[in-house]
Amino acid sequence: MMRIRYEVPGGPEVLFAEDVPVPAPGPGELLVAVEAVGVTLPVVRKVREHGEAIPLGGEVAGAVAALGEGVRGFAVGDRVTGLCFGHGYAEYALLAAPFASPLPEGAGSVDAVALVRSGLVARGAVTAGQIEPGGSVLVTAAASGVGSLALQLARAAGARRVVAAVSSRDKADFVRGLGADEVVLYDEPAAWGEPYDVVLDGVGGELLGPAVRALATGGRLVAYSSGGGTVEAYELLVRGASVIGFQIRAVAQGRPEVYEGWRRELWEAHGSGALRTSVHGEIPLAEAARAHALIEGRRNLGKVVLTV
Structure with a gap:
């Protein structure tokens, strides 16, 4: 699978595509076939400022491809979104089950990464x-x-x-x-x-x-x-x-019932038209450096999304 890796912080070109094996989900994890990745300012800053290479995480959305031991409430084929703290800039990503949530019927992956975490x-x-x-x-x-x-x-x-x-x-x-x-x-x-x-x-x-x-x-x-x-x-x-x-993250870990309640509210408001998402553009995963440049240059209007 393709994954975007990160090296040489602070340089003009630090994001590169590489071919790596598809990861296997561990206990409590979902393997997700990624359709969209939301680019976040914290990740962009880490690429420029962190002293060593780190996984590029962020919100992802797609279909469940495999389940790790002990996962309940999800099935292969379910479409989900959630915050990935490992390698999220990839064709397949691992989500911890507490940070994953189902997409409402008919909801798109791009809307999901523009709406849920943000x-x-x-x-x-x-x-x-x-x-x-x-x-x-x-x-x-x-x-x-x-x-x-x-x-x-x-x-x-x-x-x-x-x-x-x-x-x-x-x-x-x-x-x-x-x-x-x-x-x-x-x-x-x-x-x-x-x-x-x-x-x-x-x-x-x-x-x-x-x-x-x-x-x-x-x-x-x-x-x-x-x-x-x-x-x-x-x-x-x-x-x-x-x-x-x-x-x-503190709410998701410490008050999961509040986290879930807010998530439902957001989808309801979006579905009724009371809350609008704004997507600056859909950029192919392989061009992640271009997405980061948009945010670094403060040129984006709304969410920047990578698509797979």
Whole structure:
């Protein structure tokens, strides 16, 4: 089978296709014949920053090809999606059963990788932010796979004012089409407008400072980015504000019933038309480097998906 491997972090070309045997599922694992792979910013960052080669993981969707010992609730031929922590950029991938979920009848694999993992992160961030009816919300990385869903979910949670923060003005029409009332740029924090009750931050790094300073009294910043960054305690003290860290893996492992409930909600909202996925493009697996370049260059509008 074809698999994309990773080497020489930081170089201009670090992703290569290789031919390897199809893996066998271990206890508690599903072997999935992959149809689509969602490219995530954390994986793109690891390729550039990690000191040694690591498996390229991410959300995958496809058909179950084999079951490992002890797996219950799935059968060969079932179409599933889930988060792969091993080699996900491949024609076959292994999914731990707790991280796999069935696709509704008629659902496409591309929609699945655009909706489920990104939607779960967005849903969790909105919940962590405790958005109240009539409140104001700023969403950073608003044109990303997660951000494009967070904009819609923040509105559905009752926010009166939802503002999209993006890297360039050419993304304005895209995020407005998803319901953003206003669009602001990262490099113009003085123009971000009135303070926000909640900031949902998918960028991190140097943007954390301006994001905290954009909070209203008692406001909450939800950090779900892999970008790191430092928050000055004084900025929180003077606002009586708080920073909340969110990671979907912790929910999947520690609160599986919540994880499953959110997943069902996302599919129901998508099926009814209340929640729209946005896919920037479908790129062949062998051209994974092109997909990474799109995200590194902040050129994507919605989710970038690799197809097999």
